[in-house]
Amino acid sequence: MNAMxxxxxxxxxxxxxxxxxxxKHYGKxxxxxxxxxxxxxGCTGLLGPNGAGKSTLIKLLLGLLKPDQGExxxxxxxxxxxxxxxxxxxxYMPEHDCLPTDWLAQDFVRYxxxxxxxxxxxAIQRASDTLYHVGLGEERYRAIGGxxxxxxxxxxxxxxxxxxPQVMLLDEPTNGLDPAGRDExxxxxxxxxxxxxINVILSSHLLIxxxxxxxxxxxxxxxxxxxxxxLRELMQAxxxxxxxxxxxxxxxxxxxxxxxxxxxxxxxxxxxxxxxEATYDAIRDAAVETKAAIVHLKRxxxxxxxxxxxxxxxxxxxxxxxxxxxxNQR
Amino acid sequence: MIENNASAxxxxxxxxYQHYDGVRLGQGHSEWVMLRAALLRGxxxxxxxxxxxxxxxxxxxxxxxPVVILGIQIIVGQALASPxxxxxxRIDVVFILFAGLVAADLICADRRERVxxxxxxxxxxxxxxxxxxxxxxxxxxxxxxLLPYVILFFGQALLAPAFATFVSNNWTDLRSVLLGGTxxxxxxxxxxxxxxxxxxxxxxATGGFLGLVLVTxxxxxxxxxxxxxxxxxHEWFSLxxxxxxxxxxxxxxxxxxxxxxxxxxxxxxxxxxVIVISLALVAWRYLKVSD
Numbered sequence: 001m002n003a004m005x006x007x008x009x010x011x012x013x014x015x016x017x018x019x020x021x022x023x024k025h026y027g028k029x030x031x032x033x034x035x036x037x038x039x040x041x042g043c044t045g046l047l048g049p050n051g052a053g054k055s056t057l058i059k060l061l062l063g064l065l066k067p068d069q070g071e072x073x074x075x076x077x078x079x080x081x082x083x084x085x086x087x088x089x090x091x092y093m094p095e096h097d098c099l100p101t102d103w104l105a106q107d108f109v110r111y112x113x114x115x116x117x118x119x120x121x122x123a124i125q126r127a128s129d130t131l132y133h134v135g136l137g138e139e140r141y142r143a144i145g146g147x148x149x150x151x152x153x154x155x156x157x158x159x160x161x162x163x164x165p166q167v168m169l170l171d172e173p174t175n176g177l178d179p180a181g182r183d184e185x186x187x188x189x190x191x192x193x194x195x196x197x198i199n200v201i202l203s204s205h206l207l208i209x210x211x212x213x214x215x216x217x218x219x220x221x222x223x224x225x226x227x228x229x230x231l232r233e234l235m236q237a238x239x240x241x242x243x244x245x246x247x248x249x250x251x252x253x254x255x256x257x258x259x260x261x262x263x264x265x266x267x268x269x270x271x272x273x274x275x276x277e278a279t280y281d282a283i284r285d286a287a288v289e290t291k292a293a294i295v296h297l298k299r300x301x302x303x304x305x306x307x308x309x310x311x312x313x314x315x316x317x318x319x320x321x322x323x324x325x326x327x328n329q330r
Numbered sequence: 331m332i333e334n335n336a337s338a339x340x341x342x343x344x345x346x347y348q349h350y351d352g353v354r355l356g357q358g359h360s361e362w363v364m365l366r367a368a369l370l371r372g373x374x375x376x377x378x379x380x381x382x383x384x385x386x387x388x389x390x391x392x393x394x395x396p397v398v399i400l401g402i403q404i405i406v407g408q409a410l411a412s413p414x415x416x417x418x419x420r421i422d423v424v425f426i427l428f429a430g431l432v433a434a435d436l437i438c439a440d441r442r443e444r445v446x447x448x449x450x451x452x453x454x455x456x457x458x459x460x461x462x463x464x465x466x467x468x469x470x471x472x473x474x475x476l477l478p479y480v481i482l483f484f485g486q487a488l489l490a491p492a493f494a495t496f497v498s499n500n501w502t503d504l505r506s507v508l509l510g511g512t513x514x515x516x517x518x519x520x521x522x523x524x525x526x527x528x529x530x531x532x533x534x535a536t537g538g539f540l541g542l543v544l545v546t547x548x549x550x551x552x553x554x555x556x557x558x559x560x561x562x563x564h565e566w567f568s569l570x571x572x573x574x575x576x577x578x579x580x581x582x583x584x585x586x587x588x589x590x591x592x593x594x595x596x597x598x599x600x601x602x603x604v605i606v607i608s609l610a611l612v613a614w615r616y617l618k619v620s621d
Contacts, residue, residue, distance in 0.1 A: 062451055084453040088354050092451035098444045102377050114363040115452035117354030126350065133347060143378070159448065164350035196347040 014076055016041055016167055016199045017061060021070035024056050031056040033223040034070065039201060043193035045210030046203040047308060048220035054203040055095060057220070058169050061201075062092055075166045088117055091160030095171040095203075099152055101145030105136060108144060109158045116163035123162070130158045134188060150181035157188065167199045168192065174209055186212050207305050219308055227307050234307050241279055243270045244296035245287075255286035274299065360454045361462055368466025372432045381435075385470075388428045392474035395421055396482035403489055410486075412503050414479055415586035418510065419577050425474055425518050426543055426573070432470060433522035434535035436463045442530035460527075460616040464609070468519040476511035483507060503584070510580030517576035517601050520608035527615035547573025554591050565591035569600045576601045 017039035024032040032053045046054050059065040061074045063083025072079045077086035100108060106127055113123035131140040134154040139147070144155055153173060160168050173189060174182045190213045193200040204210055210217055216230040227234060245252060249270050256263045259282050262273035272283055280297070287294050374382035395417050403410060437460075440446045449459055483504050490496035497504070525542060526535035550571025554564055568591045569575065579601045581587070582594020590597070 064450060084357070084455070087451060087453040090451075092448070094444075094447050094451075096444055096447070098448050100439065100443055100445045102381065102439075104376065107376060111363065111367060112448065112452065115360050115449065115454060117356070117359065117453065118350070119353065119355060119359075120363075122350065122352060126348075129348065163354075164348075197349075 014041075015039060015073075016044070017072065017074050017201065019070065019072040022057075022060060022067050022072050023069040024053075024060060024065060025068050030223045032060065032067075035220075035223075035225050036070075037218050037225050037228045039199075039218065040216065041199050042215040043189070043200040043202060043213050045214035045217040046201055046220065047205070047207065047210050047217055049205050051222075052205075052220040053223040054205075054220055055171055056223075058092070058171050058201075058203060061169060062087065062090060088163070089166045091163065091165035091168040091198075093156045093160040093168070093170045093173055095175055097152070099144045099155055101143065103144055104141055105131060105144055105147070105155050105158075106140040109140075109155065109162050112159040113162040116165075118163055126162050126164070127158075130162045131155075133161070134158045135184070149176045150178070150184070153177060153181070153185060154188075157185070161192065161198070165198060167201065169201050169203075171203045172205070173202065174204065174206065182209070189213050207308060239274050240271045240300045241274050241283065242296065242298050242300045243272055243283055243294060244268055245270070246293040246295055249292060251290035252286055252292040255290050256282065259286060271300065357454065357458060360452070361458055364454070364459060364462030365466050365469075368436055368463050369469060371436060372466060372470045384431050385428065388424050388431075389473060392421060392424045392428070393478045396478040396485075400482055400485040400489075403486065408489075412500070412584070413482070414503060414507055414510075415581050415584040417479070418514070418580050418584075419574070422514075422573070422577050425471060425514060426540065428474060429467065429471060429518035429522035430525075430536040430539040430543075433467055433519070433526040433539065434532040436467060437523065437526050438530050438532045438535050456616045457613060460523075460612055464520060464523050464612065467523060468515050471515035471519050472511065475514040476508065479507045479511060480504070506580070506583040506585070510576075510583045513579055513583075513598070513601055514576045516605050520605050520612070521572065524608035524611040524615075527612045543572050547571050550574070556591075568592060569596060572604065575604065 015038045017037075019038075020036050022032055022035040023030070035053075035057065046057065048054050056065065060067055061072060061079060063079045063086055066080065074086055075089040077089065079086065103111075109131055110123045110127035113126055114120060118126060128137075128140065131137060131154075134157050136151060136154050136158065139151065144152065147155065153176070157170070157173065160170070170189065174185050177185055186209060189200060189202060192198050193213065193215075200213075202210065202214060211231070214231065217228065217234065218225060219227040243249070243252070245268055247268070249265055249268060253263050253265050253270060256270075256272055261275075261279070261282060264271040272279060283294075283297065286292070370376055372385060374385050399410065399413055399417075440449070446459070450456065483500070486500075487493050487496040521543075522535075522539045525539040529535050529538065550567050550569070550573075553567035554571070568578070571578075575597055578590055579594065579597035582590060582597055587594050
């Protein structure tokens with residue numbers, strides 16, 4: 001009965017997650033709408049407001065829900081056809097309370113390790129080690145019911161880590177934590193992703209959490225993917241160049257308009273629509289033409305918040321608020 | 331010198347995170363792990379003292395009658411005639427209480443505390459999970475419905491002048507105890523699980539199971555009563571008596587048929603039908619239950 005299943009190996013060349021047109025509906029409610037994205041190894045943030053579809057996406061990736069349409073793989077396993085195989089390679093930390101209050105922390109983490117296929121002796125050893133790594137080394141023989149919220153979150157993290165997964169899906173791991181607890185949890189997640197070398201997919205509605213630990217991000221709103229990529233790419237993929245002049249830049253603005261560029265002026269600062277490297281040439285030529293003295297010229301770096309807000313403005317929910325039909329209704 | 335002492339006392343305090351590249355066992359291992367957890371939980375082991383009181387009290391009560399009978403026989407110095415058919419109906423309530431309490435304890439808390447969302451994120455199926463809980467409860471019930479009577483049988487055999495002669499003369503009793511005890515354990519175990527699968531509150535689960543067994547027991551007893559002999563077929567109502575259904579089947583297996591309103595085989599089929607329906611209900615509930 002103790003059959004060993006074939007274990008797909010994840011290398012750096014493999015994508016951690018790959019989805020194509022992944023959709024899930026609950027009756028008329030669209031929880032996930034044709035989501036197509038890829039996640040590379042490292043720590044990836046799944047960002048979106050409450051109800052954006054993050055938890056649904058995580059459950060689809062775990063094979064706990066069947067997609068209505070589309071396909072997805074995680075750690076090389078198809079979520080439709082290999083749900084049991086993939087769960088050996090994935091650790092899951094749910095958003096909600098999910099711990100048995102009358103179990104000892106050590107017993108529960110060991111139990112979860114055994115359920116994920118670890119032999120008993122290994123599970124006992126790894127449960128102790130894992131609880132130590134999450135900062136519960138001293139408290140591991142206490143009943144979970146007596147733990148604080150922060151300690152319970154650590155137990156949830158430990159049970160997701162005990163079987164040494166290739167990918168960890170963490171659903172709102174900082175929920176209910178005070179600022180100090182949040183800092184510690186994010187530091188732990190950072191260690192797991194960057195020191196232990198485990199791929200982490202971290203779902204959160206808090207930008208600051210994602211910015212702190214994630215290398216890349218997938219932004220969701222109303223069930224749709226509104227942006228994805230590495231933080232560096234997203235923040236640099238700015239459609240504007242900031243120009244500051246010594247004098248009022250009215251003539252410069254006019255000259256740039258004549259060259260067909262979208263321009264927004266605010267005092268001595270001008271935001272010029274970025275198209276390509278040629279934009280810089282156009283700005284230089286316009287400045288020469290109008291004798292404008294440029295004191296600052298830089299491609300604008302967006303914060304994750306700018307990207308998030310821009311995405312929300314373009315989202316179906318916002319369109320609906322503005323009286324336009326949303327993509328989900330079309 | 332100091333350096334040598336320092337290295338002699340050196341210990342590795344933090345081994346750092348260790349990746350695991352050993353074997354990962356299959357679903358058979360997971361099933362055994364869940365079954366072991368169910369057995370420990372049902373007996374209140376590795377839990378606080380409060381959780382141990384009821385199961386162990388009921389187990390002690392369940393063992394008392396056979397132990398007392400065996401004690402009397404040791405004092406009197408002679409084996410009594412087959413006592414099983416008289417014992418089962420009297421100790422039945424202990425089986426029922428044990429099944430109601432332990433079934434609720436095994437599955438209600440997992441749903442109430444939403445732990446099953448974690449279990450189902452492991453490489454196990456829902457049916458595997460629920461099978462472990464049902465098998466766990468039935469095995470624990472066998473501790474009460476079978477073990478004391480098997481001990482009684484072999485205790486009597488040891489007291490008899492010839493062990494082998496006693497066993498060969500009374501092996502039908504042993505066979506009936508094995509069959510009847512197993513039937514009772516499956517009957518109350520699966521029925522209690524079926525009731526518990528409809529609620530995540532232990533009190534409702536235990537209360538619901540006890541209520542179902544008592545109400546059907548009273549209703550079946552009244553409707554099948556000989557006082558209603560003018561009503562043709564009234565004896566068939568004894569089949570709705572979930573309190574006594576498996577006990578009647580066991581008594582039939584033990585050859586005590588005089589007090590049974592129907593042919594004993596009807597109680598056997600009735601009990602088996604209840605077991606099958608209960609298992610189907612539990613499976614249906616767990617295939618539907620949200621995590």
